[in-house]
Amino acid sequence: MSVVVLGTGMHPWGKQGRPFAEYGVAAAREALRDAGIAWTDVQFLVGADTIRNGYPGFVAGSTYAQALGWSGARIASCYAACASGAQAIDIARMRIMAGLCDVALVVGADATPKGFFKPVGGDRPDDPDWLRFRLLGATNPAYFGLYARRRLALYGETTEDFAAVKVKNSLAGSLNPMARYRKVVTAEEVLASPMVADPLRLMDICATSDGGAALVLASPEYARRLGVADPVRIAAVSTVTPTFPNTVLELPNFATDSSAAVPPPERPFRAAIAHAAYEEAGVGPGDVSFAEVYDLSTALELDWIEDVGLCPPGEAGKLLRAGDTALGGRVPVNPSGGLASFGEAIPAQAIAQVCELTRQLRGRAGERQVEGARVGLAANQGLFGHGSAVIATR
Amino acid sequence: MSLAIDGWFVIEDAGTHLIGTRCAACGTVCFPPQRGFCRNPRCDGESMEETRLPRRGRIWSYTSAAYPPPEPFVAAEPYTPVTLAAVELAGAGIVVLGQVKDLTVDELEVGMEVELTHGPLADGPLVWMWGRAS
Numbered sequence: 001m002s003v004v005v006l007g008t009g010m011h012p013w014g015k016q017g018r019p020f021a022e023y024g025v026a027a028a029r030e031a032l033r034d035a036g037i038a039w040t041d042v043q044f045l046v047g048a049d050t051i052r053n054g055y056p057g058f059v060a061g062s063t064y065a066q067a068l069g070w071s072g073a074r075i076a077s078c079y080a081a082c083a084s085g086a087q088a089i090d091i092a093r094m095r096i097m098a099g100l101c102d103v104a105l106v107v108g109a110d111a112t113p114k115g116f117f118k119p120v121g122g123d124r125p126d127d128p129d130w131l132r133f134r135l136l137g138a139t140n141p142a143y144f145g146l147y148a149r150r151r152l153a154l155y156g157e158t159t160e161d162f163a164a165v166k167v168k169n170s171l172a173g174s175l176n177p178m179a180r181y182r183k184v185v186t187a188e189e190v191l192a193s194p195m196v197a198d199p200l201r202l203m204d205i206c207a208t209s210d211g212g213a214a215l216v217l218a219s220p221e222y223a224r225r226l227g228v229a230d231p232v233r234i235a236a237v238s239t240v241t242p243t244f245p246n247t248v249l250e251l252p253n254f255a256t257d258s259s260a261a262v263p264p265p266e267r268p269f270r271a272a273i274a275h276a277a278y279e280e281a282g283v284g285p286g287d288v289s290f291a292e293v294y295d296l297s298t299a300l301e302l303d304w305i306e307d308v309g310l311c312p313p314g315e316a317g318k319l320l321r322a323g324d325t326a327l328g329g330r331v332p333v334n335p336s337g338g339l340a341s342f343g344e345a346i347p348a349q350a351i352a353q354v355c356e357l358t359r360q361l362r363g364r365a366g367e368r369q370v371e372g373a374r375v376g377l378a379a380n381q382g383l384f385g386h387g388s389a390v391i392a393t394r
Numbered sequence: 395m396s397l398a399i400d401g402w403f404v405i406e407d408a409g410t411h412l413i414g415t416r417c418a419a420c421g422t423v424c425f426p427p428q429r430g431f432c433r434n435p436r437c438d439g440e441s442m443e444e445t446r447l448p449r450r451g452r453i454w455s456y457t458s459a460a461y462p463p464p465e466p467f468v469a470a471e472p473y474t475p476v477t478l479a480a481v482e483l484a485g486a487g488i489v490v491l492g493q494v495k496d497l498t499v500d501e502l503e504v505g506m507e508v509e510l511t512h513g514p515l516a517d518g519p520l521v522w523m524w525g526r527a528s
Contacts, residue, residue: 118464125399130466135398135521136493137463137476145457146480153455153504198458198499244435245422249454249480249489258423259487262434 004231007035007216023212024109035216043101048084048108048347082382085350108347109212145197148299163190165298173341209343213351236280242269270307277389285309294380353378398519
């Protein structure tokens, strides 16, 4: 039992300065066209929330439903930081798998302010996300910088390796009309860009973007009735938490869990997210044709490559240097161009990852096409122990 | 002497200490201090005892903020880059993040020993900081 992807839609990423709902509705309409169904055919809509756009963002499901025209569909809204989009997919998937509906629409979109993400307004000394700024000035890139420095110290990678990730992703992004940054960059440009969070420079770190993405999901029977042969199948959605004690310092925390009383788990958080998806899909890292991973920074792409099991810890730099993770390589990573080319539009991003999985698996990714793609993995992690992995197959 | 947050650290003549909690039942240590119940999912402990964390540890990783962080951080003018270190406390199995006092990233290394101290935020209140080991 699984659900299939009937349609994908995206609004180009950028900084267009329009209300988020416009991006979401544009993406939704495209997904409906791609699926060949009408909005009024949709039985269930799930909106992935945005927290920086007022009340309409907190009730994204009804915001999109109203904008598309009240149709009497069932709706839901959800927030799970960077995993919001995957959570929305999972909610839609469960309702379909439970037999409570045949076809659902999932939408996520964001409109972001310029500069560092800061906590939502007001004095909130009980909120670690507020406190980490107040007491430490610890921005999101500061945490990315900590992870990156650790790679340099542990694995002997260099900042040239990090720059090579950006170069690779800019090449892929240059081929993606949905990407915000479509210029091919050189390692020299990355290494000459201003330092932001040592050792990471401006071009190592993903921007915050406007964007919107949508998917039409359906039961296999519904797809068959529409005459869709061999659709892309969602084989797994994993949304597991870390296992105590989480000994990696995570955003926005001040400290790790302590391993004084209980030894660390077999798998750290990011690896656990991917592992649960592999278990559910009944496939392993060796089956993966390509992966979309959450490159909030260049160095974090290397972390993820190891966490999703494409190589042992410490060896992602080797894969990168061998060209294995580039388009045309053994297992392309971020063939969409990744966050490096998109910037992050939080509730849309995990949905956009699945749009790319679907395009690749349908063989419709144009110049970015991964030859013979059969199994695609998407993974992400954000604040407060929310993360996700999705596996799609064909 | 005003502290930027109450109950998370204490400044004494003998040095600055982070205040954590230790579960009376399983020994799990928490920072910031955890009230009420234990974070170990297999422990029913409800008695969290205040404990001073080790003052020394080794740098797990470090970074610096080249641009002034946004509010509610108050940036000094002119801005001097904030250095941050995540430090693995000796014997506590916990890594604690803090600003670094009087050391730049060029003077830090992963694995280097540091010691807890304190220093002021730009608008006055004191916060715990990592400093050179004595």
